[in-house]
Amino acid sequence: MDVGIDILDIARMERIADKDVFYSKYFTKTEEKYIRQSSNIAQVLAGYYSCKEAFLKAIGIGIGRGIDLKDIEIAYTELGRPIIKLNDKAKIIFDKLGYKNISISISDSHSITVAICIVY
Numbered sequence: 001m002d003v004g005i006d007i008l009d010i011a012r013m014e015r016i017a018d019k020d021v022f023y024s025k026y027f028t029k030t031e032e033k034y035i036r037q038s039s040n041i042a043q044v045l046a047g048y049y050s051c052k053e054a055f056l057k058a059i060g061i062g063i064g065r066g067i068d069l070k071d072i073e074i075a076y077t078e079l080g081r082p083i084i085k086l087n088d089k090a091k092i093i094f095d096k097l098g099y100k101n102i103s104i105s106i107s108d109s110h111s112i113t114v115a116i117c118i119v120y
Contacts, residue, residue, distance in 0.1 A: 001120040002099075004057025006050040008113045013049070014042040026052070026069040043113065047082075047106040048074045050115035054104065055084055058117040059097055067093060074104075082106055084117070094119075 016022045023032045031048060038044040052072045053063065061067055071090035075083050084102045086094050094102075099119045106115045 001118060002058045002060065003119075004054040004059070004117045006053035006057065006115050008046045008050045008053075010042050010046045010108065010111055010113055013046040017041045017045055028070055028073050031074060043108055046113035047108060047115060050113050051082065051084065051104050051106055051117065054115040054117035055102065055119075058102075058119045059094065059099065061093065 023035075026049065027035065035041055035044045035048065049069075051074050052069050055072055056062060056065075056067065063069070067090045068088070071087045073085040073087065075085050077083055082104050084104055086102075101120050103118045103120075104115060106113065108114070
């Protein structure tokens with residue numbers, strides 16, 4: 001079992017929340033649609049990005065080291081629990097490292113977002 005955590009200033013996301021290039025580089029179309037339809041875009045954007053970073057930290061790989069952030073997709077169960085769906089290289093590396101499960105949690109205040117990821 002391994003854990004990763006990430007914290008992010010929501011104001012940082014407010015400055016880039018309207019930049020299309022940020023979405024196309026780091027988020028799937030499904031994620032982008034959900035984020036843009038939310039009532040607090042910067043907060044959701046920060047939460048998604050933090051989850052992706054926490055996942056990479058949990059598996060011991062930093063950003064830019066073989067996994068495209070678009071291959072890590074944040075989604076929700078029917079009950080509203082956040083989950084991670086892995087695609088392409090992210091799935092291959094995750095499996096190669098011997099992990100089977102991922103648990104994530106996102107929490108925020110008016111100014112910060114924190115995400116934690118446990119892989120096992």
